[in-house]
Amino acid sequence: xxxxxxxxxxxxxxxxxxxxxxxxxxxxxxxxxxxxxxxxxxxxxxxxxxxxxxxxxxxxxxxxxxxxxxxxxxxxxxxxxxxxxxxxxxxxxxxxxxxxxxxxxxxxxxxxxxxxxxxxxxxxxxxxxxxxxxxxxxxxxxxxxxxxxxxxxxxxxxxxxxxxxxxxxxxxxxxxxxxxxxxxxxxxxxxxxxxxxxxxxxxxxxxxxxxxxxxxxxxxxxxxxxxxxxxxxxxxxxx
Numbered sequence: 031x032x033x034x035x036x037x038x039x040x041x042x043x044x045x046x047x048x049x050x051x052x053x054x055x056x057x058x059x060x061x062x063x064x065x066x067x068x069x070x071x072x073x074x075x076x077x078x079x080x081x082x083x084x085x086x087x088x089x090x091x092x093x094x095x096x097x098x099x100x101x102x103x104x105x106x107x108x109x110x111x112x113x114x115x116x117x118x119x120x121x122x123x124x125x126x127x128x129x130x131x132x133x134x135x136x137x138x139x140x141x142x143x144x145x146x147x148x149x150x151x152x153x154x155x156x157x158x159x160x161x162x163x164x165x166x167x168x169x170x171x172x173x174x175x176x177x178x179x180x181x182x183x184x185x186x187x188x189x190x191x192x193x194x195x196x197x198x199x200x201x202x203x204x205x206x207x208x209x210x211x212x213x214x215x216x217x218x219x220x221x222x223x224x225x226x227x228x229x230x231x232x233x234x235x236x237x238x239x240x241x242x243x244x245x246x247x248x249x250x251x252x253x254x255x256x257x258x259x260x261x262x263x264x265x266x267x268x269x
């Protein structure tokens with residue numbers, strides 16, 4: 031058994047809802063609000079650490095029993111943003127001193143940079159708008175909004191995969207235990223990490239899942255058919 035904590039590589043805060051998956055035995059854990067996880071693992075096993083909007087990380091287990099690891103946000107997935115500042119300035123132009131003007135030909139607005147003087151008549155630069163965009167609370171709100179938007183694009187997949195009636199039917203159809211099905215679902219998700227079922231409708235996800243289960247359980251069904259009484263009697267008749 032290996033335990034650990036996952037933290038943000040930039041602000042060093044604990045990260046919740048991080049999947050930690052042992053690629054060797056398929057055991058997995060979702061971190062809590064303290065970034066804590068616990069998975070079954072032996073020395074030499076590889077852990078996959080993954081979270082939406084973060085760069086996936088792989089760790090090979092050594093002799094340690096508790097791991098403190100960090101992951102970094104994937105800058106390529108960050109949205110475009112406008113920078114604001116709330117410092118009041120006095121635009122200053124004297125005669126034909128054309129250099130005493132805004133540093134951009136853009137109209138006033140988000141991201142506009144000005145050269146001028148403050149209320150204390152000190153020269154300097156300022157940015158148009160409030161700087162609250164960079165506050166941690168605002169960043170968390172944006173992350174939450176992105177998470178909701180991401181989940182909305184996974185709506186049909188989540189409804190299917192979280193349906194108790196569907197999972198019960200699959201266990202009967204493929205003669206699976208709860209653990210068998212959980213392991214296969216994890217493997218199914220890993221195989222589709224490149225698209226994560228975004229914008230896919232229910233029927234498409236259902237077909238992908240049943241095709242996957244057909245493939246992974248085909249040999250089990252063949253063995254069961256060979257061992258069933260009906261197949262033995264048919265084989266005797268044919269002989």
